[in-house]
Amino acid sequence: MDHYDVVFSADRHRQAMRSLPTLLAHADVVIDLSADFRLRDPLIYEKYYGVPHEATELLSTFVTGLPERYREQLSTANRISVPGCMATAGILAIAPLREAGVLVGEVTVDARTGSSGSGASVGNRNTHAERAGAMRVFAPLTHRHEAEIRQETALVTRMTATGVEAVRGVQVLCRVGLADGVDERTVRAIYHRRYEHEPFVRVVARNRGLYRFPEPKILSGSNFCDVGFAVDEPARTGVLVAALDNLVKGGAGNAVQCMNIRFGLPESNGLEFTGLHPN
Amino acid sequence: MDHYDVVFSADRHRQAMRSLPTLLAHADVVIDLSADFRLRDPLIYEKYYGVPHEATELLSTFVTGLPERYREQLSTANRISVPGCMATAGILAIAPLREAGVLVGEVTVDARTGSSGSGASVGNRNTHAERAGAMRVFAPLTHRHEAEIRQETALVTRMTATGVEAVRGVQVLCRVGLADGVDERTVRAIYHRRYEHEPFVRVVARNRGLYRFPEPKILSGSNFCDVGFAVDEPARTGVLVAALDNLVKGGAGNAVQCMNIRFGLPESNGLEFTGLHPN
Amino acid sequence: MDHYDVVFSADRHRQAMRSLPTLLAHADVVIDLSADFRLRDPLIYEKYYGVPHEATELLSTFVTGLPERYREQLSTANRISVPGCMATAGILAIAPLREAGVLVGEVTVDARTGSSGSGASVGNRNTHAERAGAMRVFAPLTHRHEAEIRQETALVTRMTATGVEAVRGVQVLCRVGLADGVDERTVRAIYHRRYEHEPFVRVVARNRGLYRFPEPKILSGSNFCDVGFAVDEPARTGVLVAALDNLVKGGAGNAVQCMNIRFGLPESNGLEFTGLHPN
Amino acid sequence: MDHYDVVFSADRHRQAMRSLPTLLAHADVVIDLSADFRLRDPLIYEKYYGVPHEATELLSTFVTGLPERYREQLSTANRISVPGCMATAGILAIAPLREAGVLVGEVTVDARTGSSGSGASVGNRNTHAERAGAMRVFAPLTHRHEAEIRQETALVTRMTATGVEAVRGVQVLCRVGLADGVDERTVRAIYHRRYEHEPFVRVVARNRGLYRFPEPKILSGSNFCDVGFAVDEPARTGVLVAALDNLVKGGAGNAVQCMNIRFGLPESNGLEFTGLHPN
Structure with missing residues (x-):
């Protein structure tokens, strides 16, 4: 596997906690869209996802991919978990x-x-x-x-x-x-x-x-x-x-916004579309 | 105007309280689908409909057209107000x-x-x-x-x-x-x-x-x-x-059910359709 | 397998020509909703369905289940093929x-x-x-x-x-x-x-x-x-x-209409619903 | 009324032929989205729109706003009629x-x-x-x-x-x-x-x-x-x-494309959105 500046990961819930550790070695920045690194408390994870978390040591290394709340941390974060x-x-x-x-x-x-x-x-x-x-x-x-x-x-x-x-x-x-x-x-x-x-x-x-x-x-x-x-x-x-x-905003766009912040790009890059009316 | 055994009235809210008194003289049974005789308290009516009730003396003469709760009263009611x-x-x-x-x-x-x-x-x-x-x-x-x-x-x-x-x-x-x-x-x-x-x-x-x-x-x-x-x-x-x-059930069907009860007809008359799947 | 007065068959195209022969022994009347017995000419069948017909001897024994065109034949038909x-x-x-x-x-x-x-x-x-x-x-x-x-x-x-x-x-x-x-x-x-x-x-x-x-x-x-x-x-x-x-009318209802005709029942039995407006 | 470089007109059919002559005096370039200047033959217009054309002298002055067919003419056209x-x-x-x-x-x-x-x-x-x-x-x-x-x-x-x-x-x-x-x-x-x-x-x-x-x-x-x-x-x-x-492309976008051509702008200006999938 090559090395990447940024990787967007969108594995299924419960799978990402297995696939992500490998991925981390090959990318400077990982932006994960699965649910596996959204909850900081592994017990809460288990309660809501029905299985024990298998990469608990990584949980605290992720920043929540919500620019409106974590913009500053996101600007230097190497592991970002985009919310549901x-x-x-x-x-x-x-x-x-x-x-x-x-x-x-x-x-x-x-x-x-x-x-x-x-x-x-x-x-x-x-x-x-x-x-x-x-x-x-x-x-x-x-x-x-x-x-x-x-x-x-x-x-x-x-x-x-x-x-x-x-x-x-x-x-x-x-x-x-x-x-x-x-x-x-x-x-x-x-x-x-x-x-x-x-x-x-x-x-x-x-x-x-x-x-x-x-x-x-x-x-x-x-x-x-x-x-x-x-x-x-x-x-x-x-x-x-x-x-x-x-x-x-509820998924890939939010991830792009996080990436823009992380790499010092204009925050709206690629996100300029304002919607259609009527639609 | 002739005389009718039963009349379904569906005038607009705020109009029915004006049109209904006339109608009552021409029908044994009136089943009203407007909102004007649903609320027994005229002050509540005014609060929710923004105008004073103009036929307050009639309010208490209506039975709520909800067979599951008023079947017995409906069997003899001459004034029925179907809920929203x-x-x-x-x-x-x-x-x-x-x-x-x-x-x-x-x-x-x-x-x-x-x-x-x-x-x-x-x-x-x-x-x-x-x-x-x-x-x-x-x-x-x-x-x-x-x-x-x-x-x-x-x-x-x-x-x-x-x-x-x-x-x-x-x-x-x-x-x-x-x-x-x-x-x-x-x-x-x-x-x-x-x-x-x-x-x-x-x-x-x-x-x-x-x-x-x-x-x-x-x-x-x-x-x-x-x-x-x-x-x-x-x-x-x-x-x-x-x-x-x-x-x-939220309107005309409920009114028909009330009519069936009032006139001693089988309660499901005209209401046999059970829906379509898929639809 | 028991014996039935009437069987509705709705096997998949290309399967019905295999399953139907067995079924025919167990039912007085078979009403088939698959495509396999709709076309009388096996070569046309092969052209449109891509495989040779495997029960060609049965093709001529089916009456097309279209009451508007075959009502008389349907009244005595034991094998009915409902059109697409x-x-x-x-x-x-x-x-x-x-x-x-x-x-x-x-x-x-x-x-x-x-x-x-x-x-x-x-x-x-x-x-x-x-x-x-x-x-x-x-x-x-x-x-x-x-x-x-x-x-x-x-x-x-x-x-x-x-x-x-x-x-x-x-x-x-x-x-x-x-x-x-x-x-x-x-x-x-x-x-x-x-x-x-x-x-x-x-x-x-x-x-x-x-x-x-x-x-x-x-x-x-x-x-x-x-x-x-x-x-x-x-x-x-x-x-x-x-x-x-x-x-x-494009499927099961038409089949019921055919059955009603075949068994001398009122033709509209079970088909009285007239549609909803608005819907 | 002031003077404009370009005016988009979108009056109703049968009205635009009345309103446009006035407008023409106030704009270098008029791009009309109504149907009134789409058909060059006034008799065809009358046949399809049911009334005689009231500005027949203008019909031949319009270029059809279809870049794929009239790009060259559009680059200098002052009167453009966008098709239906x-x-x-x-x-x-x-x-x-x-x-x-x-x-x-x-x-x-x-x-x-x-x-x-x-x-x-x-x-x-x-x-x-x-x-x-x-x-x-x-x-x-x-x-x-x-x-x-x-x-x-x-x-x-x-x-x-x-x-x-x-x-x-x-x-x-x-x-x-x-x-x-x-x-x-x-x-x-x-x-x-x-x-x-x-x-x-x-x-x-x-x-x-x-x-x-x-x-x-x-x-x-x-x-x-x-x-x-x-x-x-x-x-x-x-x-x-x-x-x-x-x-x-069937209306305002096509008009913008025409404007871009007319004014020597990049033809895709403002028209970069490529659609959503799924949608």
Whole structure:
């Protein structure tokens, strides 16, 4: 095997922890898209993936491939683990409010995903006849990506996931409790402050129009994660909505963004496409 | 105007309360599909519909057109108000557990609906180009049908609604708190006891297969409301899922079922279609 | 193996000619849905299916399961071969004009089909991600069902087939040459005369409205084949359109209709569903 | 009104011929996307659009905005009329064979189009509920774009148009007669010679794989027109298939390409997006 400056690894979950150690010897930088190096705690990994982790010594050597949170570390990281698509959406929606100290209690995340979210595998569940027009609750109580959200936010998170009719696209709808006195203005300000310099996160929460909240329909092919919110101040609750293209910001695009950061390239290189409307 | 044994009224919300009084004089039985006589409390009506109710004296004369809960009253009712599509799904999922005393705390309802849910009105939001592939959070904090669920369950209910890609179909995903010690077996038993003799409610909660939980895809044209659930006993939470065709069990089919009951006809008359698979 | 009054056989093409001979000994009536006994000429079979026919002696013992053309023979037939979905649509559109002697020259048939047309097989071509939104010309020059249309109409027929976005449904658009002086009135009269007593063929050719020509969208689950047409008299050409649900009138429903005829049952038994709108 | 270097005009058909004369005084270059200046013969215009042309003196001053055929004229043209979406696909498929002298007899064009093809107008025909899953033959005998194909190819062309389920995308399937001895090799060579230097036309005609022929599904957002073919040499017929995104190569993208040519810019400026897969 030759030597490479950077290798993108996308082995299957549970396989990557076996194949990656070999790979590491042949590349300066490895960007892994599998789930095997996303969770730092091997016990949490085992709980969610059903098998013991086989390369626990490597876990702490990976930086999470989420530029909005780890840009500085990514600029020198040689091992990068790109988060799951729904995790990315959930984290980008929840973490700013968490860090601002305005969240109270548990968080629920209801995710909806298109058919490409289950990968290119061929099976009965993926046939067009069975998948078209679906509203398939395939994860009613818990989903693996919830572990990543918990890891990043230190919040008790309960997640459901439903397959809906789309090829690309993930949307999460998160319910949060808000501290007393937190209103729409406060939340908007937190998001704007947090994301105003981010090239790929947009705050979308409008009072009018068709696209008032984030929606994957108009994000296909783009590296954006749109984040929105609505606040019920008297009830001290908020609904956070985030959307992205699972194959771009929720996967390969995010990996490219990490690579750009790592190698000092313009961060948007190769990620300029802004989506189509209508689509 | 002639006299009719039964009239189905489907005037627009806020119009029906004006048109219905006249109609009542010409029909023995009126089955109303508008929202105007669903809520018994005129203040709640005003809160959710934005205008004062103009026929408050009639509100108490209506029986809710939900055979699973009001079959006996419906058998002699002359004024029947059919619930909203998402309300029907939500109530049929939540009410049995509520009545069994196993629910604790608030309930959240995340509803997903196809494009026919917004009626036959023509507008920018309904065009195919804008609606295809949508995951449109059009009601992030509250939806009118939540008032009906509250009325039937006396629970604090918070509802969101999202338009997804389908013509027919509604699905609700409800998060509930469960009393200590309530497990999957308990919940299953409650539902089975409650619905075992119901012709149009099926309990769908399987561990295997593609259609583990209720899904509108295979209910198009049928009068079924499928109800399912998953229980996280350690966390004392449950996720309830219900699905129906908004134009049948969530609307006209439910009205026909009410009529059949009222006139002593076989309850399934005209409602025999069981859905298509694949579809 | 026991003895049966009637057996529906739906083995794969090229397999049925092997499995059927055994089956015939155990059933009074066999209704075959495979392609193996549709073509009476074994050489034509070999041309279209790529292998020699292995039960040529049986070919002449089958009656074509097309009630609109073979009702009398079907009433006593013990071996029935149900035509292909696109063939049924094409034959029902073309044959009446052919028999009336108004067609001139060759016929082209452009068929469009939903994803269930390729059966329940699982493969890359059937995944939702690859099949959604497709306009896939999978048969640009010839399709097997063309041989059945040729057999029934004795016309040179050229067929293309394209997969489009739908689960159920087949539509054929046929271009025909018309004899001198044949106008819209003539064609309409021919169809009406031919199909006025048919329970499952409707003539649909309107000047106004959304559903001017046959369309599978509103036929899902029904046993109808809708047939329509448009005539360009100066150009002496006509366009014939037919649509059906490939899993009903284009398959199992047609088989049931044949069985009803064979056993003297009401012809519409089990086939009463008329489709949903909107859907 | 100020003066502009270039103006894109996209008024409605029948309106542009009234609004454009005024506009011409204020812009060096006008690129018109309406249909009003596509047809050079005012009588043909009247036949297809139902009203007399009101600016006949301008008709001859427009150059057809089809770079593959008029690149040289476009480099100096001040009035450019961009062809219709289905016309562009049809012309790019048919014209090379026509010019090579291998076509015989009439041509039929069966076009399939997504919902954005009818523009942004709101109406019953455009609602999601009525348009989803459609196979709607809205032009059974003739379509306006056929006049443009005739103008460019001088062939008798008969066109049908069918709306299918997609937002973006047009596909044409053309049947042509071929001169004696014209085989697949000949046709392939003609296309390759004609398009090898074209930045936005690709020849797609494969024997294997899922995407053997042009398909709009993978062209959304791109400026490509893919052109493919299949030849039945014994029958002396060919089937030509072309696909494009009606809002890009079939509309605004083509207009931008013309502008780039006119102003000496790199021809692909702003048109670099190559489409998404899967989508």
